Amino acid sequence: MPQKIPYSIRLILKFIPAMAVALLILLPMDVFAIQLHASSEGIITHQMGHLFFLFSMVALIFTVTGKGLDRQKGWRLIQYSAFFFILWNLASTTAHFFDNQIHAVKIENISFGKIKIITSNDSSVLAWFYYVLKLDHLLCVPAMVLLYKGLSTLVAEQKSRLTKQDTT
């Protein structure tokens, strides 16, 4: 049974809305109803999206293992796919961190087929690292391929299961 609120407290609670209304009327001041958004919000949201995606892939890996589904080849391949997506998210997040967040890296098109990567401290290691990070499709395409392979295996397993059921 929930404890009964004492009468004095209830009386105070009753007066709070009335007091708030009274303050608003008696003490007026400027309010900013529409919040202004800075330009960095977009990249932060994007980064958060990447991290959310990454987290969901980690969760998927552990859930598949937790359910014992990793004993099936199809689900194992989906786990590998999730792993590659994690790597891709890490790569993308890092690249965005350098170019959009801290602006440590900047790309300039010099001519067709030539680009200049300008790093804030002229670090060639960072330039090379950023150059490699720009090849992120090398991570997400294998992730998609592994997802496709995983699904194909699940389809094949299901098909053989159905054939076996029909035979019996």
Next chain:
Amino acid sequence: MIFSSIPILMVDVAGSVAMVVIALLSLYKATRLREMDPDNAVSLYLLWICVGFTIFAVSRSFGHILKQFLIMTANTETWHSISSYSGSVNTVSFMLVGLITLFFNQNWKINEKILAGRKKLEDTHIKLMDLNQTLEQKVVERTELLTSSEHKCRRIFEQSLDTIMVTDSEFKVMEINPAGIVLTGYSREEMIMKKMTAGSFFADHFEWERISNLIDSKEYILNEEIEFLKPGNETLLVLITGGVDYGAFGCAKSYHFIIKNVNEKRQMERQIAQADKLAALGELSAGVAHEINNPLGIILGYTQLLLKEDSKHKDDLKIIEKHVQTCKTVVSDLLSFSRKGSSEMGIVDINKVVDGVIKFLSNHSDFRNIEMSLNPHTGDMLNILGNEQELAQVIINLVINACHAVEGKGKIDIATQKTKQDKILIMVKDNGKGIEKKNLSKIFDPFFTTKPVGQGTGLGLSVGYGIIKRHQGDIRVKSSEGKGTIFTISLPADNSII
């Protein structure tokens, strides 16, 4: 630092195209999986993921290809103006994939519940099928048992030698077995069509009232001895047991009766009782006759001596002699009845004896107005082992009795027969006044007579009975008042001379 943009460009464009193609292929596979197992929530989940990935791949690839195209065509500014939108769509798409993925656990739980539910449903279905099969099997078994039981009951009903009769609440016959049809003498159709009641078979209407009241008050009757009347006015004794059935399974109230024919049994019991009575009388008579015979001999001897010597009381002595002689005859008859006498046995031709009796009696004045006929058995010789004179005496007695029954004018038939059981029957039938029912059980008793005083000693039939019993035979009587009487002597045939 200056780098070649070609690898980045190549990987970006080719990768984007590959992403779209593989995402679509994955979507196709997920659709196939869903089609193969439409009830599986996991396959639905995988389909959603693939849809998410396809949106992600298409939006991202489109953005990347567009970006490369615009940069290559020196429209970098344009790209900058739309890159925010492309990025936002891209963000939303992989967030969507992430969101769907996070639902996997929940989805899995739902799927497990569905599968567990389905398994339970399948198990229940199997159990139900099993129960249904068991039920069907049980129904078949019970039906067989019921049919068998019904068949047994029907057989008992049909084959029973006792009458089984079912009547409605007003005692109208509803069912009766073949034994009942034979017993009552009515056909089933007659009984049912004419709505005959159980009381219709009773010879005495008051007796039926008593029985029906009894069954209504006690709800049963047990072994009540009743006289039934058959269609030809023939009566027979039956034992009747019955009870009320208040009707189970929606049946109406009915009465069930079991009727046993005890006619022959009762007749046999009467005969046995009669035979026992006559045997006892025979023993008594033999004792008395033996004790009287000797003093009578002495009285007769001395009377005859006095007759020779003294002529003064000659007339008185002659009267004494005559009455002593009568007493001697009675004693002799009593001895004959009690089978204590001795007689010589030989082969006797019954037809010859009967023929002799008829010839002897037909000359008698009492038989002048009586039509006598003889129906002798033809074919086999009717030989028996016995005493010809004694047998002739019995037949003469029966014929004389018949003559008295017809009161000097009527018809007497004498017939002989040989049965399959090697019995020789001699039947003396008259169309006289018959014997009263109450006297039927006494006619073989010594000294029982219905004739006026002086006309008979009452020893004729009892002596005849004794003679026939001594010949291992039997004598029976059947009489209807006003219609006549038939005496039947049964003797064992002798087949030593054929």
